[in-house]
Amino acid sequence: MSQLQPSFGLTKRSATTGALAPAKAETPVAKLIDVSKCIGCKACQVACMEWNDLRQDIEENVGLYDNPHDLSPNTWTLMRFAEWDNPERNQFEWLIRKDGCMHCQDPGCLKACPSPGAIVQYSNGIVDFISANCIGCGYCVKGCPFNIPRISTADNKAYKCTLCSDRVAVGQGPACAKACPTKAITFGTKDEMKKLAAERVVDLKDRGYAQAGLYDPPGVQGTHVMYVLHHIDKPQLYAGLPLNPRISPLVELWKGAGKYAGLALLGLTAAFGVVHHLLAGANRVTEEDEENAEKLRGGGA
Amino acid sequence: MTQHRDGEAHLQVPRYSGSARINHWVVAISFVLLMISGLALFHPSLYWLTGLFGGGPTARWIHPWLGVVLIIGFFGLFFRFFAANLPERTDWVWLARLRHVLAGREEYLPEIGKYNAGQKFVFWAQAILVLVMFVTGIGLWPAGLAYFEQLLGFKATIDQRRLAAVIHAGSAVMTIAIWIIHVYAAIWVRGTISAMTRGTVTGGWAWRHHRKWLRKEIGKEPGGPQPAE
Numbered sequence: 211m212s213q214l215q216p217s218f219g220l221t222k223r224s225a226t227t228g229a230l231a232p233a234k235a236e237t238p239v240a241k242l243i244d245v246s247k248c249i250g251c252k253a254c255q256v257a258c259m260e261w262n263d264l265r266q267d268i269e270e271n272v273g274l275y276d277n278p279h280d281l282s283p284n285t286w287t288l289m290r291f292a293e294w295d296n297p298e299r300n301q302f303e304w305l306i307r308k309d310g311c312m313h314c315q316d317p318g319c320l321k322a323c324p325s326p327g328a329i330v331q332y333s334n335g336i337v338d339f340i341s342a343n344c345i346g347c348g349y350c351v352k353g354c355p356f357n358i359p360r361i362s363t364a365d366n367k368a369y370k371c372t373l374c375s376d377r378v379a380v381g382q383g384p385a386c387a388k389a390c391p392t393k394a395i396t397f398g399t400k401d402e403m404k405k406l407a408a409e410r411v412v413d414l415k416d417r418g419y420a421q422a423g424l425y426d427p428p429g430v431q432g433t434h435v436m437y438v439l440h441h442i443d444k445p446q447l448y449a450g451l452p453l454n455p456r457i458s459p460l461v462e463l464w465k466g467a468g469k470y471a472g473l474a475l476l477g478l479t480a481a482f483g484v485v486h487h488l489l490a491g492a493n494r495v496t497e498e499d500e501e502n503a504e505k506l507r508g509g510g511a
Numbered sequence: 512m513t514q515h516r517d518g519e520a521h522l523q524v525p526r527y528s529g530s531a532r533i534n535h536w537v538v539a540i541s542f543v544l545l546m547i548s549g550l551a552l553f554h555p556s557l558y559w560l561t562g563l564f565g566g567g568p569t570a571r572w573i574h575p576w577l578g579v580v581l582i583i584g585f586f587g588l589f590f591r592f593f594a595a596n597l598p599e600r601t602d603w604v605w606l607a608r609l610r611h612v613l614a615g616r617e618e619y620l621p622e623i624g625k626y627n628a629g630q631k632f633v634f635w636a637q638a639i640l641v642l643v644m645f646v647t648g649i650g651l652w653p654a655g656l657a658y659f660e661q662l663l664g665f666k667a668t669i670d671q672r673r674l675a676a677v678i679h680a681g682s683a684v685m686t687i688a689i690w691i692i693h694v695y696a697a698i699w700v701r702g703t704i705s706a707m708t709r710g711t712v713t714g715g716w717a718w719r720h721h722r723k724w725l726r727k728e729i730g731k732e733p734g735g736p737q738p739a740e
Contacts, residue, residue, distance in 0.1 A: 226555060346568060469554050476691070479688040480691055493701060494701045498715075503521075507513055
């Protein structure tokens with residue numbers, strides 16, 4: 211269960227028309243995941259399970275380090291292990307990315323969600339699913355550019371990383387960041403994290419990773435989970451991290467203009483009926499029509 | 512067979528059998544429930560409509576099952592009525608004189624069989640839209656999609672599912688607009704609704720709106736005049 215953190219102000223609320231109560235403007239936060247420092251120990255996964263009390267069913271070993279196989283309603287973060295032969299440096303690279311919700315500044319899940327208040331964005335940028343309001347329709351799955359939300363078949367609700375909003379609300383960092391033994395995961399204000407990332411990028415460039423950089427994609431107005439990547443020019447190497455993530459134009463059409471155009475068309479059709487009836491009046495059968503029918507039946511038509 | 516019912520001045524012409532009417536109302540009721548539960552998720556201002564189903568989760572799961580009821584029911588209507596809805600030459604004349612249709616000037620229109628071109632349009636448009644909405648609806652129904660993916664051995668991509676959402680919503684708007692026209696026409700043309708409640712229309716109604724059909728119906732009766740054509 212994921213619950214609303216009332217200590218945070220809201221900047222966005224799903225399926226809500228009209229203005230929100232003015233939010234207390236909190237400082238934007240971010241989690242920085244430095245892929246170059248990750249050793250793939252999965253302590254973050256365990257910490258996530260422990261803090262959020264999640265237990266994934268044991269699966270079959272298919273010869274991959276990825277365990278479980280995929281994100282699920284009970285797996286909100288997952289180490290994805292990718293192998294790459296770097297042709298420039300002529301070396302084998304093991305690219306381990308901690309996958310999970312990116313907490314987009316422009317969240318596609320929230321845009322697609324039809325249920326009022328089932329998805330919120332706090333003024334610190336965290337995107338949270340509020341289980342009590344979730345109806346299990348799966349629209350968030352279609353809205354997400356990162357393939358993150360998963361619908362539980364047990365309670366028909368959507369689940370994903372909360373960025374430990376319950377911990378952040380009481381001044382703690384996310385459980386995964388706390389557990390990480392190499393400080394590959396750090397948490398703080400978004401500005402601090404960008405500064406830290408900039409230092410790391412300089413260091414990586416020094417060590418020969420000319421394309422090192424920070425993954426904070428502008429297509430979704432930046433994210434509140436960012437990666438330091440050795441190869442920012444090839445994010446797809448990291449188990450399919452998208453190059454230019456954005457809310458799909460199909461979702462924008464569906465939940466943007468389509469919504470208003472659709473209702474307008476229905477309103478116009480109904481208005482046509484009303485106006486037509488006012489102008490043309492009822493189309494009534496006359497007594498003459500009835501007599502003509504009688505005559506026809508009697509053989510006189 | 513046309514007849515005078517007790518206490519009724521006008522000739523009654525049978526138009527729909529009992530089973531056709533039941534079939535129609537199964538489709539009609541499932542359509543209205545689908546429309547309400549669908550619109551509830553279409554625009555936030557209409558989300559309160561989920562309350563009529565006992566809340567969002569119920570509206571969410573009942574919608575696809577109502578869709579299954581509707582498409583089965585619609586198959587019945589399709590096979591009952593498709594022959595009478597095949598296009599013919601007078602349909603073009605009728606359409607060309609739509610202005611007179613809207614003004615209620617039947618005297619300027621050709622004699623019409625069981626259905627006019629407007630009714631035929633409703634029939635074929637809804638038949639196509641119902642099919643499109645069923646297919647795209649499966650793309651939006653996680654449990655149903657998983658079933659069909661396993662049954663047919665494919666995996667829908669996320670972009671296919673997004674496209675399904677757009678097409679489903681767009682088709683829904685069209686199908687509801689056509690439904691509004693269908694309901695309005697039945698109200699505007701007085702004497703129509705009894706066709707789907709009691710199964711009969713008056714002779715005058717048939718003479719005024721579907722004279723060719725009336726001639727045929729009377730022609731079928733023993734001793735009745737032969738069809739004019």
